[in-house]
Amino acid sequence: MNLKKYFVRALHRLQKGPGYTYKELLVWYCDNTNTHGPKRIIKEGPKKKLIWFFLTLLFASLVFWQWGILINTYLSYNVTSSLSIGFKTMKFPAVTVCNANPFKYSEVKYLLKDLDRLIEAALERILQPTPGNSTESPSPPLNLTLWYQIPLVLIDEHDKDNPIILDIFESDQTDKGNETTAGNETSGGNQTPGANQTSGGEQTACSHQGSDNCTYRNFSSAAQAVTEWYILQSTSILSKVSLQDRIRMGYQAEDMILACLYGAEPCNYKNFTQIYHPDHGNCYIFNWGMDEEALNSSNPGAEFGLKLILDISQQDYIPYLSSAAGARLMLHQQKSFPFLKDQGIYAMAGTETSIGVLVDELERMGYPYSDCTNNGSDVPVKNLYSQYNTSYSIQACLRSCFQNHMVEICACGHYMFPLPEGVNYCNNEDNPGWAYCYFSLRSSIKHRQICIDSCKETCNDTQYKMTISMADWPSEASEDWIFHILSYERDMSTNVTLDRNGIIKLNIYFQEYNYRTISESAATTIVWLLSSLGGQFGFWMGGSVLCLIEFGEIIIDSLWITVINVISWCKGLKQKRAQARYPDAPPTVSELVEAHTNLGFQHEDGGALPRGEALPPEPGTPPPNYDSLRVRPLDALGRDSDAE
DSSP: HHHHHHHHHHHHHHOOSSSSOOOHHHHHHHHOOOTTTTHHHSSHHHHHHHHHHHHHHHHHHHHHHHHHHHHHHTTTOOEEEEEEEEEEEOOOOOEEEESSSSSSSHHHHHHHHHHHHHHHHHHHHHHSSSSSSOOOOOOOOTTTHHHHHHHHHHEEOSSTSSSSSTTTSSOOOOOOOOOTTSSSOOOEEEEOOOOOEOOOEEEEEEEEEEOEEEEEEEEEHHHHHHHHHHHHHHHHHTTTHHHHHHHSSOOOOHHHHEEEEEEEEEEOOOGGGEEEEEEEEEEEEOOOOOSSOOOOOOOOOOOSSSEEEEEGGGEEEEEEEOOOSSEEEEEOOOOOOOOHHHHEEEEEETEEEEEEEEEEEEOOOOTTOOOOSSTTTOOOSOOOGGGTTOOOOOOHHHHHHHHHHHHHSSSOOOTSSSSTOOBBBOTTTTOOOOOHHHHHHTTTTTHHHHHHOOOOEEEEEEEEEEEEEEEEESSSHHHHHHHHHHHHHOOOSSSSOOOOEEEEEEEEEEEEEEEEEEEEEEESSSHHHHHHHHHHHHHHHHOHHHHHHHHHHHHHHHHHHHHHHHHHHHHHHHHHHHHOOSOOOOOOOHHHHHHHHTOBBTTTTTTTTOOTOOOOOTOOOOOOOGGGGGOOOOOOSSSTTTOO
16 A cells, blocks of 8 residues: 555656746756757857757767767677787697598409499590500400499580580490580480590580489599599499498508607507598597597607608509598697698608697687687587587588588488488489589589588687698618618518608697787777767767766656646546536536525435425534535425426
């Protein structure tokens, strides 16, 4: 009840309002405000009033315009980058080393036998396109099953309007210029072409899905075209091989890592963690930090880094799959997956490669200043690389996004990326149109943009800047004894089983302990915004925060006046409606007294009183309230005329 009374009283006080009209309120504000300009409007003469009114309106508009710019600048959440240099003992980076060749040719030869014979015959046709020019003896028939799945074609574009398309293994050359143009269909029996050299010095590759759907790919060199076609075919073959067999067919750690030294401490292949990489087969990671603490570097310099001697066994390379020889290596953070195809470097055989490392630490601000993520939990793409227990990276997100689209559209996964659960890798037998689907998806700008928009950069990242130098190793004077020792340690043989074409020496070390930190900070803060708003208001209008409070006060008073005027208008409208319904005015007190004197009253109990008489009031009874009595006129006999 007390609360209700309080609100009723407060409402009554609000209904009183400021007690003046709009004009009086405006004049009072101009006369009492601390803002420059309004006072001159009411105190100057007519001409100066007009000038000061125009100036005040102009400068007020400038203030609001500047405020809009400042608020928009603040809401854009711009950042500034600062560079700082520090000195500390740092963790040695994780080092991943792989062979440029993913498998030993001696282990996979039986799988690629038909493909190798097919590519050799195709190369012979390319180099000797005229039938009957071959000098070799007839070879056994080719298994053209792989060819018909993804054939190679020649496209002669000397005549741009009428290109000639020729399947390499077709004996007759037919002019298809009136039927086929690049990007439509092939002359290979509606099969999917791979890659070949055109007679006009241009290479073309295409893939198809269905009977008349084909995509052509142009190359500037026959070597590129043949390599791409071979990779495409071998991908289909190897995708049907189990992971355990692929690991077995790769290079083993004890064969590849001949010597290891970290600082003054010896190490061996057991200090490396093995992972299978689709591009490079078996890879080995030093200081990955999965099972034990990451190693710290005791001092900068080559003597305190990692020294490795690797054997890449170049004589066992797959001839058409790997055209580069050497070791692929990458420096990265602990517990992160190495994407060697994008960020790795090659170390050449027969050389000593020294890699000096400098560290850059990146610190990005999160939302709303940048769209970065700390651990990938807010990224809508399922990270397929989480099966390796590695941390989030944008490379992992982009590849996972592509693989998810591949599974959704092509109904199978690509061999180069991890698989979601319940999905198989694409191959020519189970998925005849997978190559066309893959190339179409890879060239799709729409799907690429979807992945770019979905994935986010990490807020904190460490980058390793490398300074690389190389020298021949071993020298001619020392190669004899070095190869003897290394051969004996690996094979327990007195014969030399190693040579310069398969040996690589690596030195990886910190150049210095100075590290650079590139951090982001907000370019505009709330303090900057308030000071800028106040500066503009003070410069153009001479105002302050108190002036804004005064302005808010006049707005509230104006609202009160408006509410009271509306309430008064509603009351007046209600009274007008009541007057229209009851045109006669209600009787006054004097009229009631006169009626009481002349006509008499009928009491509420129904008894009639004599004319001119009334019951005396009981002791202690307050005087009657005439407004609550009902007037009933009586006739001359004292009867109620209304009752009749």
